[in-house]
Amino acid sequence: METLTIAQLGNPILREHASLISATQYQEFAPFFNALQQKMLEHNGVGIAAPQVSESIRAFIVASRPNPRYPDAPMMEPTLMLNPEITWASENMEKDWEGCLSIPGIRALVSRHSHIEVRYDTLEGKEVKTQMEGFIARIFQHELDHLNGLVFLDRAD
Numbered sequence: 001m002e003t004l005t006i007a008q009l010g011n012p013i014l015r016e017h018a019s020l021i022s023a024t025q026y027q028e029f030a031p032f033f034n035a036l037q038q039k040m041l042e043h044n045g046v047g048i049a050a051p052q053v054s055e056s057i058r059a060f061i062v063a064s065r066p067n068p069r070y071p072d073a074p075m076m077e078p079t080l081m082l083n084p085e086i087t088w089a090s091e092n093m094e095k096d097w098e099g100c101l102s103i104p105g106i107r108a109l110v111s112r113h114s115h116i117e118v119r120y121d122t123l124e125g126k127e128v129k130t131q132m133e134g135f136i137a138r139i140f141q142h143e144l145d146h147l148n149g150l151v152f153l154d155r156a157d
């Protein structure tokens with residue numbers, strides 16, 4: 001695994017529909033997911049999606065925590081989510097500021113569902129069903145967009 005570089009807006013990889021991963025492949029990808037988390041932390045990211053390092057698979061990390069880029073971000077354990085889906089989304093929408101490691105230096109106000117219910121697999125192949133709200137729900141929706149070839153500017157008000 002050579003060192004990962006973050007694809008910038010304009011790179012067609014960011015516009016692909018990423019592929020599901022089969023559970024038999026999860027463990028093979030473990031070193032890649034570690035490198036992905038490292039790359040996110042290097043850039044003070046609070047999330048990162050595999051397509052951003054040109055790996056078009058349905059996997060991302062949600063890792064909200066206060067940092068210089070998002071001083072008010074809530075604290076959570078960095079969480080790797082495989083084959084993630086939204087299973088329910090609130091009618092209620094909230095606007096807040098977003099950035100993207102693939103679009104450095106730009107922030108925009110984006111409307112997102114304020115509450116969502118999600119499902120994803122862990123690296124061990126366990127299915128997790130849970131609900132999210134606020135900034136963490138926002139990051140999940142931002143990362144899921146990346147798996148579907150969307151970036152936050154596509155949704156900016």
Ligand SMILES: O=C(NO)N[C@@H](Cc1ccccc1)C(=O)O
Pocket residue numbers: 044045046047048049052069097098099100101102138139142143146
């Ligand atoms: O580019 C990514 N993830 O794809 N990282 C974003 C994640 C994010 C998402 C939503 C709101 C704020 C921030 C970052 O700035 O750390």
Ligand SMILES: [Zn+2]
Pocket residue numbers: 099100101102142146
């Ligand atoms: Zn992004």
